[in-house]
Amino acid sequence: MKLNIAVLPGDGIGPEVTAQAVKVLKAIAMEFNHIFTFNYGLVGASAIEKTGNPLPEETISICKKADAILFGAIGNTSYDLNPDAKIRPEQGLLGLRKTLDLFANIRPVIAYEEILNKSSLKKSQIKDTNILIYRELTSGIYFGEKKLSDDGKKASDICEYTQDEIERIAHLAFKAAHSRKRKLTLVDKANVLESSRLWRRVIQKMEPQYPDVKTNYMYVDKAAMELIINPKQFDVILTENMFGDILSEEASVIVGSIGLLASASIGKNHAMFEPIHGAYTRATNKGIANPIASILSAAMLLDHFGLDDEAALIREGVDKSLKLHITTPDLNNKYDNISTTKVGDFIEDFINHPDETNLN
Amino acid sequence: MKLNIAVLPGDGIGPEVTAQAVKVLKAIAMEFNHIFTFNYGLVGASAIEKTGNPLPEETISICKKADAILFGAIGNTSYDLNPDAKIRPEQGLLGLRKTLDLFANIRPVIAYEEILNKSSLKKSQIKDTNILIYRELTSGIYFGEKKLSDDGKKASDICEYTQDEIERIAHLAFKAAHSRKRKLTLVDKANVLESSRLWRRVIQKMEPQYPDVKTNYMYVDKAAMELIINPKQFDVILTENMFGDILSEEASVIVGSIGLLASASIGKNHAMFEPIHGAYTRATNKGIANPIASILSAAMLLDHFGLDDEAALIREGVDKSLKLHITTPDLNNKYDNISTTKVGDFIEDFINHPDETNLN
Ligand SMILES: CC(C)[C@H](C(=O)O)[C@@H](O)C(=O)O
Ligand SMILES: CC(C)[C@H](C(=O)O)[C@@H](O)C(=O)O
Numbered sequence: 001m002k003l004n005i006a007v008l009p010g011d012g013i014g015p016e017v018t019a020q021a022v023k024v025l026k027a028i029a030m031e032f033n034h035i036f037t038f039n040y041g042l043v044g045a046s047a048i049e050k051t052g053n054p055l056p057e058e059t060i061s062i063c064k065k066a067d068a069i070l071f072g073a074i075g076n077t078s079y080d081l082n083p084d085a086k087i088r089p090e091q092g093l094l095g096l097r098k099t100l101d102l103f104a105n106i107r108p109v110i111a112y113e114e115i116l117n118k119s120s121l122k123k124s125q126i127k128d129t130n131i132l133i134y135r136e137l138t139s140g141i142y143f144g145e146k147k148l149s150d151d152g153k154k155a156s157d158i159c160e161y162t163q164d165e166i167e168r169i170a171h172l173a174f175k176a177a178h179s180r181k182r183k184l185t186l187v188d189k190a191n192v193l194e195s196s197r198l199w200r201r202v203i204q205k206m207e208p209q210y211p212d213v214k215t216n217y218m219y220v221d222k223a224a225m226e227l228i229i230n231p232k233q234f235d236v237i238l239t240e241n242m243f244g245d246i247l248s249e250e251a252s253v254i255v256g257s258i259g260l261l262a263s264a265s266i267g268k269n270h271a272m273f274e275p276i277h278g279a280y281t282r283a284t285n286k287g288i289a290n291p292i293a294s295i296l297s298a299a300m301l302l303d304h305f306g307l308d309d310e311a312a313l314i315r316e317g318v319d320k321s322l323k324l325h326i327t328t329p330d331l332n333n334k335y336d337n338i339s340t341t342k343v344g345d346f347i348e349d350f351i352n353h354p355d356e357t358n359l360n
Numbered sequence: 361m362k363l364n365i366a367v368l369p370g371d372g373i374g375p376e377v378t379a380q381a382v383k384v385l386k387a388i389a390m391e392f393n394h395i396f397t398f399n400y401g402l403v404g405a406s407a408i409e410k411t412g413n414p415l416p417e418e419t420i421s422i423c424k425k426a427d428a429i430l431f432g433a434i435g436n437t438s439y440d441l442n443p444d445a446k447i448r449p450e451q452g453l454l455g456l457r458k459t460l461d462l463f464a465n466i467r468p469v470i471a472y473e474e475i476l477n478k479s480s481l482k483k484s485q486i487k488d489t490n491i492l493i494y495r496e497l498t499s500g501i502y503f504g505e506k507k508l509s510d511d512g513k514k515a516s517d518i519c520e521y522t523q524d525e526i527e528r529i530a531h532l533a534f535k536a537a538h539s540r541k542r543k544l545t546l547v548d549k550a551n552v553l554e555s556s557r558l559w560r561r562v563i564q565k566m567e568p569q570y571p572d573v574k575t576n577y578m579y580v581d582k583a584a585m586e587l588i589i590n591p592k593q594f595d596v597i598l599t600e601n602m603f604g605d606i607l608s609e610e611a612s613v614i615v616g617s618i619g620l621l622a623s624a625s626i627g628k629n630h631a632m633f634e635p636i637h638g639a640y641t642r643a644t645n646k647g648i649a650n651p652i653a654s655i656l657s658a659a660m661l662l663d664h665f666g667l668d669d670e671a672a673l674i675r676e677g678v679d680k681s682l683k684l685h686i687t688t689p690d691l692n693n694k695y696d697n698i699s700t701t702k703v704g705d706f707i708e709d710f711i712n713h714p715d716e717t718n719l720n
Contacts, residue, residue, distance in 0.1 A: 075551065080577065083550050083557035083564070090551045120485050120589045141501075141519060146554035155558035156520035159501060163513040189602070190443050191435065191450045194506035197443035198515035204443070217440065222638075224610035225618060228588060229480045242549070246606060250584035258585060278582075 001305065002035045006066035008059065008096075010044040011089060012279025013289035013340075014072025020291035020344030021070060021298040024317075027351040028302065028310045039066065043096070044074030044089035044279070054092035060099055063270065068301050071096075071274035072294070077281050089279075097137050102265035102272055104169045105137040105244065106176075106300075109231075109251040109261070114322035118256030118331055121228065126254050129231040132180065133251065134173040135244025137265055139165045140195070142241045161195045161240065166202040172266070173238040174210040183235035184215045187223045187243055199240060220247070227251055248276060257330040259290025262297040264304065271304050273297040287339035290328040292318055295347060317350035361665065362395045366426035368419065368456075370404040371449060372639025373649035373700075374432025380651035380704030381430060381658040384677075387711040388662065388670045399426065403456070404434030404449040404639070414452035420459055423630065428661050431456075431634035432654065437641045449639075457497050462625035462632055464529045465497040465604065466536075466660075469591075469611040469621070474682035478616030478691055481588065486614050489591040492540065493611065494533040495604025497625055499525045500555070502601045521555045521600065526562040532626070533598040534570040543595035544575045547583045547603055559600060580607070587611055608636060617690040619650025622657040624664060631664050633657040647699035650688040652678055655707060677710035 007022060009015035022038060029036040041059035048054050054074070063069050074089040096102070111119070111129040119126055144158030177184040186203045188196035200217060207215050218226065220243045226233065227247060231254050239247065252258040261276040275293030283289050296318060302311040321327060326338055326346045367382060369375035382398060389396040401419035408414050414434070423429050434449040456462070471479070471489040479486055504518030537544040546563045548556035560577060567575050578586065580603045586593065587607060591614050599607065612618040621636040635653030643649050656678060662671040681687060686698055686706045 080551065080579075083560040088551065094552070120482060121480050122482060125480050142552055144516065148554055148558070152558075152561075153523040154520065155554040156504065156518055157553045157555050158516055158518050160514065160516035189605075191440065191448065192454070192502055193517045194508055194515040195517050198508070198512075200443040201512075219440075221605045221609035224584065224606045225612055228610065228613040243606075245549075245581045246584045246603075249581035250588065250610065252585055253588040 001307065003067045003305065004037050004039065004065065005301070006041055006063045006069040007038050008041045008043045008063075008069060008071050010072040010074045010092070010279065011046050011076055012073055012281045012284050014044075014074070014279055016285065016287070016289050016340050017275065017291040017294035018070060018072040020340060020347075021294040023344050023348050024295050024314060024351065025298050027348045028314065031313070031351055032307075032310055043071075043092040045076035045079065047092055048087055048089065052087070054087060054089050055095040063096065063100060068304065069270070069272040070298060070301065071272050073275065073277065073279040075279040075281070094142060096272065097265060098143060100270040100272065101138060101267040102270060103136060103138045103165070104172050104266045105135040105263055106266065107133040107135060107248045107251075107261060107263045107276060109133065109248070109254055111254055112256070112260070112319070112322055114319060115256050115331060120253050125229070126231060129254050131231065131234045131251065132176055132236045133244060133248045134169055134176065134236060134238045135248060136165065136169050136240050140241035159193070159195050159242070161198055163198065163202050166199055167206065170203055170206055170238060173236050174206065174213055177213045177236040178210060181235040182213045184213050185223070185234055185237050186215065186217050187220050187237055187239040187247065188217070189220050190217070191219060195240070203238070223247060224250060228253070252276070257290060258293070259328065259330050260292050260296070262293050262300055264297070264300040266304070271301070273301040287341065288329050289340045290330050291340050291344050292321070295344070313351055313354065314347070316354065317347035320350055321346050361667065363397070363427045363665065364425065365396055365398050365661070366423045366429040367398050367400050368403045368423075368429060368431050369400070370432040370434045370452070370639065371406050371436055372433055372641045372644050374404075374434070374639055376645065376647070376700050377635060377649050377651040377654035378430060378432040380700060381654040383704050383708050384655050384674060384711065385658050387708045388674065391673070391711055392667070392670050403452040405436035405439065407452055408447055408449065412447070414447060414449050415455040420456075423456065423460060428664065429630070429632040430658060430661065431632050433635065433637065433639040435639040435641070454502060456632065457625060458503060460630040460632065461498060461627040462630060463496060463498045463525070464532050464626045465495040465623055466626065467493040467495060467608045467621060467623045467636055469493065469608070469614055471614055472616070472620070472679070472682055474679060475616050475691060480613050485589070486591060489614050491591065491594045491611065492536055492596045493604060493608045494529055494536065494596060494598045495608060496525065496529050496600050500601035519553070519555050519602070521558055523558065523562050526559055527566065530563055530566055530598060533596050534566065534573055537573045537596040538570060541595040542573050544573050545583070545594055545597050546575065546577050547580050547597055547599040547607065548577070549580050550577070551579060555600070563598070583607060584610060588613070612636070617650060618653070619688065619690045620652050620656070622653050622660055624657070624660040626664070631661070633661040647701065648689050649700045650690050651700050651704050652681070655704070673711055673714065674707070676714065677707040680710055681706050
């Protein structure tokens with residue numbers, strides 16, 4: 001297969017982890033006789049620095065021409081501490097999501113057997129957890145009108161949803177549930193928000209179309225609690241943009257490190273794959289960033305094109321690295337100087353020689 | 361001291377748990393020679409049933425005349441599943457908060473030594489956690505304009521804040537931090553929301569007024585994760601209405617049961633005290649509801665009037681009940697038929713005879 005992949009490393013640890021994912025994809029191409037080409041683009045704070053624009057036209061054009069996009073991370077502490085900044089790194093990411101209409105953000109939360117003890121949660125609580133979060137990504141309070149009054153004393157954001165926006169992601173989530181444990185949980189705040197009541201109404205109306213999926217409804221405050229005390233009750237979670245942001249990052253505690261969580265952002269014509277962690281500025285270029293979230297995002301990219309064996313091989317490599325403690329410090333006590341690059345090298349080696357790779 | 365207390369038991373388990381708190385307050389009045397009078401009002405689904413109105417005028421008038429309000433819980437599954445309902449139990453609670461201008465909701469999160477093992481989190485993770493959450497309660501997306509288009513296909517909610525609304529609760533939170541571990545964390549989503557940027561700007565400007573308080577800033581998605589993996593980093597958390605709802609319910613996992621979390625909702629002229637748990641309809645009248653959140657809310661009521669010894673005695677009774685496993689099934693394996701009423705009786709007895717109470 002020929003794939004043209006746009007690579008947007010972004011800020012902070014983005015470039016280091018993305019480099020490992022690219023390395024792994026190259027090994028896959030070699031092993032399976034695919035032709036993957038990589039075209040790099042600027043985004044985020046580093047794009048602002050070089051072009052004044054967090055999402056340069058050229059980047060958009062690279063992405064539009066690509067079959068898929070591999071995204072690193074954006075963000076920078078100096079912007080975080082400056083609420084007055086008019087141009088912000090996040091606009092790069094949000095702009096991409098909107099421009100490419102990447103409406104469904106899919107975030108798997110899997111408790112890996114090999115590192116159950118790394119979680120803050122008790123082992124018995126999390127063992128066998130396997131949740132798929134469907135987060136709406138191009139609407140809601142992220143993209144509704146924003147206002148700041150002239151005197152700077154009043155600010156507002158609108159959370160708006162349409163039936164169509166809800167339906168298109170809901171169909172994907174229902175289908176995913178159908179092919180999994182057949183349970184869908186809509187998370188909303190329908191006892192308070194009009195937009196949540198629309199979500200609830202639309203999903204209730206869709207239920208008969210997916211008769212073998214058991215649908216239930218949970219308020220977001222309760223979901224934030226249940227995700228920790230009983231994560232195994234969930235199969236597919238469907239939710240709006242802001243709630244999905246909060247719950248998916250929270251869910252990383254089940255896995256044991258946010259450095260393991262991958263995601264796919266899917267639209268009708270485009271697809272982007274990115275770790276859910278951010279730019280983690282403090283860790284930049286220290287070799288301590290976990291590349292696995294980015295590498296697993298590359299596996300999701302391969303899934304997207306039906307390259308199942310290829311994706312499976314990456315995941316085997318990841319499992320093996322976890323098992324052998326070939327991991328960055330967020331997960332390691334045993335060998336605590338395994339660097340970002342070395343983890344990538346190990347998984348690359350595994351792909352090249354799946355039967356031979358061992359501790360050396 | 362003479363206190364006129366409005367009691368709004370509400371729905372579900374509200375009446376049972378509130379009855380225990382009232383019992384405990386009566387024991388305190390007796391022991392310390394206070395005169396507490398109790399006036400009951402209707403609210404929520406039970407008020408709709410009897411009057412058609414989730415917040416009858418009479419209830420408002422009882423509350424306005426009272427020195428403090430003890431609130432139970434509202435909500436009912438039949439409304440939860442009907443997004444079309446125009447009259448809803450929650451309007452009773454939200455209406456009260458708004459009418460009485462109860463702008464600061466204070467939610468303590470304490471890992472009780474006696475029940476550290478009840479949490480889903482590892483003991484080492486939570487031991488000594490003591491967080492005070494200040495949640496803004498009368499503005500934000502809860503109270504901004506709500507719209508549903510005529511064809512029912514588009515819905516929206518506005519999240520709006522003013523500088524004044526932020527400042528008044530921030531002063532309370534800064535003062536609380538000053539009298540505690542001197543650390544304040546503002547939780548927001550300033551990288552995306554205009555309203556969050558206003559919060560961040562206002563708090564940054566207030567920092568110099570509280571020079572001994574270390575202020576830091578955290579995005580809500582990260583906070584949802586950090587609350588679980590490193591809860592001890594927090595002292596006072598300040599946040600807007602919706603984020604506070606989510607994070608405080610999530611934080612209940614640290615404590616081990618949501619049945620232990622009390623709260624105070626404070627305004628300039630009124631104060632209301634309520635457990636953070638909801639109506640828990642399924643448990644109604646089974647004697648399994650944990651009354652401690654309501655009893656600790658009564659202790660916060662006493663705090664509010666400077667009745668420190670009285671509040672301390674209630675807390676001692678609660679600690680003792682936890683230590684002796686005189687607890688409802690959410691916390692108990694050992695004696696699993698201790699009922700709501702018996703837990704209340706135990707704490708009442710303890711207040712009457714603090715030196716004698718034992719297992720019998
Ligand atoms: C960086 C930020 C704008 C982004 C979001 O809030 O969506 C991030 O937290 C994420 O989850 O991808
Ligand atoms: C019942 C509901 C409206 C309420 C809220 O969201 O504020 C509750 O969850 C709470 O936290 O007191």
